[in-house]
Amino acid sequence: MGDAYVRSLPFLLLFTSLLAAEVRLLRWSVWAYGAQGWLLALLLAGIGWFSGNEALYAWAATVAASKGLILPWLLGRYVRGGGPGSGFGVERKAPPLAISLTAAALAGAAAFLLADRFGGWLLEGLSWERSWSGVPGLQIAAAILAVGSWTLLAHRDVAKTVIGVCLVENSVHLALVSLAPSLPETGEVGIVTDVILAVWLLLAVARGAAEAAGSRDTAAYRRLAG
């Protein structure tokens, strides 16, 4: 039963990715992202428990602190701050919800299947499958990467693009822990600190860009095009 709970978590991760990417109300999008952080931490702790790999507890703790608390707090603060062009205005310019959600889900599913089909072939020689007790960590990471990339490309609200970056970072984190669960804690802390600082600065710069351009619509940012 415990195994079943752990195996169901990766799919909840994918579901929260889709919510974070496609929910139009940014506040909910941030909540979905925060929920994903906690699910990721639970997944790591669960795998650590069932496989006896205690190194994963440290990963779970850093993920809970960074992706469950700090980053959602930073994103939430930005979203609550409003600013020029905030609200539904910019998100209305994104592709319609039904189309965008379908495209994101298809991209995620395609990435999952591709990683499932070719992951083992590409990474031949690595012991990544054995260390994960049957949980498709890399496949889910590929799917979240696809959803995050879709968010970056299809959405025009600068806050949503930062959420896209956060999703990509989550997928990288999941891939890292799938490939190298024994990475020393100093490395983990360094990586997580970098991510937190990068997102904090991205939000600060996004606020500056929105105030200077009078809009959070990235299509209005001339330099992003070339």
Add this chain to the structure above:
Amino acid sequence: MLWLLILLPLVSWLAEFLPARGGAHRGYAGLPALAGCVLAFAGAVALVPALWRGEAVAGATLRLDFLGCVVVLLASGLGAVTIAFARRHLATAGAMLFGSMGLFVSAAIWTALTDQLIFLFVALEATTLTTVLPVAFRRTSAAWEATYKYLLLNTLGLSAGLLGLVLLYAAASPALGGAALSISALAAGGVQMPPRLAAVAGALVITGFGTKAALVPLHAWLPDAYQEAPGGFSALFAGVGTKLALVAMARVLPPLVGAAPSLGTALAVLASLSMVVGVALTFVQDDLQRLLGYSSVSQMGYIALAVAVGGSAGYGAAAYHMLSHGLLKSLLFLCAAALCETAGTLRLSELRERRRNGPVRTLFLLAALGLGGMPPLPAFWSKLQIFAAAARGGLGWAAGVAVFTSLLTLVTMIRTYNQAFGGEGDAAEAPTAGSAWLLGLVAGAAVLAGLVPGWITAMGG
């Protein structure tokens, strides 16, 4: 001792903010960062004899080699010069800008010295994060947008690089255990990576670090960032920033290329593309800093080609070109900043209306000819070494591209000099010579680096 080189500029960042409560004296801003860079430079110079004698200079997770030494000297030396320049020429510069410059120098030195895979990523990412505030310094719409683009692309790119590093670690850990995180242990061999896995890891490293190095087609952030950053900072940014990613590549690619030789060819293709596209785009630029940015894209192609060749010849040539390009491009950016101060513009279409004399003109010409590869300036020797290394390494076609690009660089640099300083109208006010001695210092270092190619080559060997 090696940690001290990193800590000195880092501590200076804190010191920049010390007097904030009591009201900072205008003359204080930048002094701690300047002192930190000067001390780090002096420390690095003190270590050169040990390196010359072939002694191992290493500490906990740090290691100094020729490539690292060049970058440490460049980062701390150019850091000191550009901070001194900014103190004099950037009236609105304060603790935030100088502190960021000190932090950047510290992160750059850490990148050059680290012998640990994950710290290499952390340090490289730190060099991006510490340059965000300076790029956004002007706080105009264009500056914010350029900063957003810079941070977004580099954060995503470096994440790919991190995945590549972790693949390398995961593949090496069964054989090396905990030592799989040590870059020198990985380079020493003994890691038998499956070719496909090495190719995947190498592709991620080249894509990730290639974004930070602004290799074509991953270069989109660089011209905007260089154009928007204040002149004094652009000189440091262009002199050191992008090279750090190539240092990182030089550190981690050897075991990967050993298992998947096609990675070297792939990097050589990207390098050739960068050389040609970068220099071609300089011909259609109207903003001097943007033009110099595209020129940097082209010059990163040379260094990437040397890294693709690998071995002592390739890495020696890469280090030499980092030094020569770092000095010459910084000098060009400093001259551009001085020019902007008097002319009030960096648009070549406006600058070409008036002739401009004075020492800045002479120094710009020297740097322009140097970058174009005129002997005996250092880029002549470093490019020659890259041509020879590429030809001997079986990349003759890339050496041909490099020679062709070098000729185009000379043409575009002379053309730029003529447009910026040699206008046909009456002579305008000469660009300020208030900091001419600082520019002269960089020019002197460049000339010196060109006069002793034998020493530099011997040390690299």
